[in-house]
Amino acid sequence: MHTLNKRFVHRIYSRFLVHFPMMYLGQTVxxxxxxxxxxxxxxxxxxxxxxxxGTSLSVRLALPSYEKPLVIERATVKWVKGLECGLAFDHHDERERVRLRQVLNELLARRRYNGLTTEAPHTDTPNAPLTACP
Structure with missing residues (x-):
């Protein structure tokens, strides 16, 4: 019987390289x-x-060109390696989801894409919707 490798994750959403400050708050941290x-x-x-x-956190992301931080009401810590961690966004309101999509579209337009290929997906217009995110 084969066991799945916990380190392999099939991703359906594009990831973008960023350097954004964040704050987080949980029940004990x-x-x-x-x-x-x-x-x-x-x-x-x-x-x-x-x-x-497994911890649930409330997260605030400081986004460039935005006065107010992006609020993720609930994110779950999916993995931890030292002080690095992976968070899954479980809940944020629709306005925050729209803001996040706008930021990702801006990153895509600037080619800050971290997908499986070395080149970013091509778009005809800089503000085209993300094709990898439904």
Whole structure:
């Protein structure tokens, strides 16, 4: 019988290389960090306070060109390696989802794509909707 490799994850959303400050709050932890990869459904971050896999956090992302932070009401810690962690965005309101999609579209237009190929997907217009995110 074969067991699945827990490190292999088939991703259906594009991830983007970023360097955005973040703050997070859980029942037993509060911290700050830097988001290093971002997608519509989650992020990979480096934090200053350790988190535990399975923990629910409220997350605030400082986005460039936006005065207010992006609020993710609930994110689950999916994996931890030292002070690095992967977060899955479980719940955020529709306005925040639209803001996140706008930021990802801007990153796509600037070719900050971190997909399986070395080149970003091509779009005819800079503000075209993300094809990888339904």
């Amino acid at each position: 509060t911290g700050q960090g830097i988001v290093r990869e971002l997608s519509l459904v989650g992020c990979q971050a480096l934090s200053n306070a350790p988190v535990i896999e």
